[in-house]
Amino acid sequence: MLQLCLLAFPGLLFADGEKLATLKAGKEVYANVTVTAVTITDIYFTHSHGIGNAKLKNLDPELQKQFHYDAVKASQKEKQQIEAQALYTVELKKAKPVKRAPEPADDERSSSPEIQPTALPARSFLNQPAPTVVGEKWLTAAPDARGKFVLLDFWATWCAPCRRSIPHLNALANKFKDRLVVIGLTDEPEETVRKMTEPRIDYSIAIDTQHRSLSEVAVTAIPHALLVDPKGIVRFEGHPGRLDEASLEKLMQQYAE
Numbered sequence: 324m325l326q327l328c329l330l331a332f333p334g335l336l337f338a339d340g341e342k343l344a345t346l347k348a349g350k351e352v353y354a355n356v357t358v359t360a361v362t363i364t365d366i367y368f369t370h371s372h373g374i375g376n377a378k379l380k381n382l383d384p385e386l387q388k389q390f391h392y393d394a395v396k397a398s399q400k401e402k403q404q405i406e407a408q409a410l411y412t413v414e415l416k417k418a419k420p421v422k423r424a425p426e427p428a429d430d431e432r433s434s435s436p437e438i439q440p441t442a443l444p445a446r447s448f449l450n451q452p453a454p455t456v457v458g459e460k461w462l463t464a465a466p467d468a469r470g471k472f473v474l475l476d477f478w479a480t481w482c483a484p485c486r487r488s489i490p491h492l493n494a495l496a497n498k499f500k501d502r503l504v505v506i507g508l509t510d511e512p513e514e515t516v517r518k519m520t521e522p523r524i525d526y527s528i529a530i531d532t533q534h535r536s537l538s539e540v541a542v543t544a545i546p547h548a549l550l551v552d553p554k555g556i557v558r559f560e561g562h563p564g565r566l567d568e569a570s571l572e573k574l575m576q577q578y579a580e
Contacts, residue, residue, distance in 0.1 A: 346368065348366075357370075445547050448560060453556070460513065474495065474504070475508060477546060494568075496525055504527065510530070548566065
């Protein structure tokens with residue numbers, strides 16, 4: 324199992340694959356535990372009988388200390404999550420299941436540094452701290468995002484517009500490799516992603532089969548991308564096809580550390 328690393332900006336948490344003989348959470352005791360992710364409120368892990376997660380507030384004090392549990396911050400975050408989930412549930416009843424987002428027409432693609440706003444198939448985080456996005460496993464080598472911008476793309480193998488966006492994301496990842504990390508995040512299982520050989524993906528890929536990330540960002544259509552600056556603030560959101568090289572260059576110059 325590949326180890327996952329903690330990316331160097333708030334909100335996007337991929338934890339080290341730390342191993343524990345047992346983990347007690349409330350009345351439940353898990354054996355042969357491998358930690359896959361830790362957020363302000365939760366710990367996610369695999370164990371001898373499958374996949375699990377628990378609230379940090381339910382762990383023993385020593386484990387809480389080990390995973391840097393902050394009761395005040397956790398309480399605030401849980402309140403935000405409850406409010407966001409209630410809003411997401413209301414919106415979900417109005418909306419259809421996650422679908423393919425229509426690709427921007429050629430004349431709608433950004434050809435200048437000015438990115439025109441469009442309807443957003445997700446919660447907006449523009450110019451706000453990045454949401455908590457959890458990946459349970461890297462399917463590639465874990466990237467080093469310290470001091471870099473991160474372009475996070477929600478996608479799926481079955482989504483034709485997502486697949487057509489891959490060469491564009493490859494190009495951005497290659498051109499700006501010294502300043503940018505591109506990550507594709509899907510809620511599909513590992514075997515499904517690995518079966519897709521065309522188009523080739525040249526950037527980092529992670530999976531979130533528990534759909535935690537889609538729920539947190541309230542994505543209703545894919546592909547959907549977030550550009551996060553080195554300080555953890557979202558500077559672009561929307562279809563990745565709308566973020567061309569000139570626009571990305573301007574944003575990175577404007578919001579560099």
